[in-house]
Amino acid sequence: TSQRCACCGHTAKENRLSQSKFRCQVCGYTANADVNGARNILAAGHxxxxxxGMVQSGRPLNQEPTEMIQATA
Incomplete structure (x- = not known):
């Protein structure tokens, strides 16, 4: 996530200028490196x-918890 551009998706070591600065070598997008990384994590979560997708419990994320299903039945 730290080397991937949140705008165009280009991934390269050179995109990370420093610990805090990100600049995409392809599209020119610049941002704080933490903000860029957070946008990538958010996109991956979406x-x-x-x-x-599956959560740690093994149930799909879009499935209601069994307690909720039993309470409404």
Missing amino acids: AVLACG
């Missing part, structure tokens, strides 16, 4: 949610 992708997992959209695909109904």
Whole structure:
């Protein structure tokens, strides 16, 4: 996440100018490196949610907890 551009997706070691500065070598996007990384993590989380990915419990993320299903039945 620290070397991947949150705008165009280009990943390169050279994108990370310093501990705190990010500049994409392809599209020119610049940002604080932490902000860029956070945007990448957020996008990855959204992708997992959209695909109904699995959480640690083994249940799909888009599935209601069993307590909720039993309470409404």
